[in-house]
Amino acid sequence: MSVLPESLAGWIAVAVLLFWFVGAYNRLVRLRAAVLQAYGQLDAALGKQLDFVQASIAAGPQTEAAPTGESLSSIAPLQAATAQLATLLGATRLRPLDVGGMAALATALQVWIGAWQRQHPDQVTVFDADGTLSRPAQLLPGATSMVPGTAEPIGWPEPSAAAEIARSQFNQAVAQYNAAIAQFPALLVAWAVRLRPAAPLL
DSSP states (O other): OOOOOHHHHHHHHHHHHHHHHHHHHHHHHHHHHHHHHHHHHHHHHHHHHHHHHHHHHHHGGGGSSSOOHHHHHHHHHHHHHHHHHHHHHHHHHHOTTOHHHHHHHHHHHHHHHHHHHHHOTTSOEEBOTTSOBOSOOOSSTTOSOOOTTSOOOOEESSSOSHHHHHHHHHHHHHHHHHHHHHSTTHHHHHHHTTOOOOOOOO
16 A cells, blocks of 8 residues: 655645635635625615714704704704714724724714604614514613623614614624634634624624
């Protein structure tokens, strides 16, 4: 029985290892690209929500002959929250996989939703992750009990399921990507090419 020379056996082992590395790397890159694609859809959906609120703010004073100081002060928190969310959305758009940036965006989103709900308590629509109409919204986000690590349905200002669907799809893509780069031996590939975990929008 013939035996492969040690040098040839070594080259075969290297070729097999290289083949596996390339395959694992390509899989992680595809999952990362799926996260970026899902964020693009989420960004567009959040942009439409912002446009809806900004249009509502702009049209608000026209409903009164002369806006009072009380009405102007009551809408100020919503204006500030809208400006903050728009700024953070623009920053996150540049680095959607940055954990700190996504955490800041999530906080700004909750503040913004809360400001909208206080200003328009009767104009809130809540959808489940699959886009179906959910239960009536609570007055403030986070007022209900939440399972750690999960996203509570949000009472969106603009009555469309698109934002909640996009958020769910983004979070699912993040979960799949994070699980893949944490698995052995793929985590060695992630470490070698500096792939870092992403953060969901909770």
